[in-house]
Amino acid sequence: MxxxxxxxxxxxxxxxxxxxxxxxxxxxxxxxxxxxxxxxxxxxxxxxxxxxxxxxxxxxxxxxxxxxxxxxxxxxxxxxxxxxxxAGSVGHLVIGCVGSVTYSLLPQLSRGLATELPGVDFAFRGEMLVPDQVEALRNGQIDVALLRPPIADLGLTVEPVRQDRLVVALPEGHPLASTERVRMKQLAGSDLIVHSANRRSMMYDVTLGLLRGAGIEPHIRHEVGETSTLVTLVAGGLGVAIVPEPVGALRLDGVVYRPLVQPATTVPLAVAHRSDRHEPHLARAVGVIHRLT
The missing domain is CATH 1.10.10.10 (Winged helix-like DNA-binding domain superfamily/Winged helix DNA-binding domain)
Structure with missing residues (x-):
């Protein structure tokens, strides 16, 4: 017919x-x-x-x-x-975010994606450590990740979007809280709160590398899995933490953030997806993320 x-x-x-x-x-x-x-x-x-x-x-x-x-x-x-x-105007995407992005960028990102791609259904997973994001990308639990390199998986496309400087999260009553900036050597002897080594957090390696590079033997008091827990423990006076500056968007009573100098260090933020994914709506979403970050 x-x-x-x-x-x-x-x-x-x-x-x-x-x-x-x-x-x-x-x-x-x-x-x-x-x-x-x-x-x-x-x-x-x-x-x-x-x-x-x-x-x-x-x-x-x-x-x-x-x-x-x-x-x-x-x-x-x-x-x-x-x-x-x-045209990439319809589809469904799950975006996984590291903790610092969850608090600083996710609100703006969710609004921007909804405005520019109204026909795409977006879901978000926050407070993900990088190894968990990589595994979730591999098995299809998430489609796009905002994470912190380095990433060794050759099956992923990783595109840098910006550099975030590091700051020190301090309890409000800490002696360094009254200073304008913190030098690494001033953290000698401080109790540290870090992201979990067992879950292979990138920030764990960064923090210990900076301290040992300054000749300081780290004194780790707590290891945590979520950024919100880390900041909460700092606010409770249980230690200090080195974190990317966007974590400062998580405002809690009892914690202050001070720039880290000597060395003045940054950590990269990147957007990643599986290299075998070529859907138009995924490519458009990645483009929006680049513009919004």
Whole structure:
């Protein structure tokens, strides 16, 4: 069956006249009449009652008209959906974020993505450590990750988006809380709160590397899995922590943040996804993330 036959039949049924239907379709009347006869022959039923002045629908014609309209509407919807998929305007994505992004960037990011890609359904997972993000990307639990390199997995595409400087989170009553900035050597002897080594946190290695580079033997009091827990323990006076500056967006009574100098160090933030993922909506979302960060 040619889909044009459905359009021809609908035009004749709605106009009630072959000549007017032909004019509406911008075609000659004889080919239109022939196409309708072919349609009836293929179906094995009479769809139209014909007279010299008027055309009316049979009972079968009424039933077929309803279904034909539905078919054309679904075809139109399918075509529009395919165009939107090709343009990256529809889809579903889960974005996983490290802790510092969860508090500083996620609110802006969720609003921006919803505004620029309203047809894409976004879900977010916050407070993820980098190893958990990498595993979630591999197994498809998340589609995009905002994480901190280095990443050794060659199956992932990792694109840097910015550098974040490091700061020291201090209890409000700590002697260094009254200073404008903190030198690494001033942290000698301080109790440290760090992200978990067992969960292979990137910040664990960064923190210990900085301290040992300054000749300080780290004194770790607590290891935690979530950034919010880390800051809460600092606010409780249980130690100090070295964190990326965006963590400062997590405001808690009892904790202050001071720039870390000597060395003045930054850590990278990157957006990552599986290298075998090429969906248009994923590429557009990554582009939006670059612009918003």
């Amino acid at each position: 040619d889909i044009r036959h459905l359009r021809y039949f609908i035009a004749v049924a709605e106009e009630g006249h072959f000549t007017r239907a032909a004019e509406r379709l911008h075609m000659a009347q004889p080919p239109l009449s022939q196409a309708i006869r072919q349609l009836e022959s293929e179906l094995g039923v009479q769809l139209l009652q014909r007279s010299t002045r008027h055309v009316s629908l049979t009972a079968a014609g009424h039933a077929y008209l309803e279904r034909a309209r539905g078919i054309l509407e679904e075809l139109s919807n399918a075509s529009e959906h395919a165009r939107r998929v090709a």
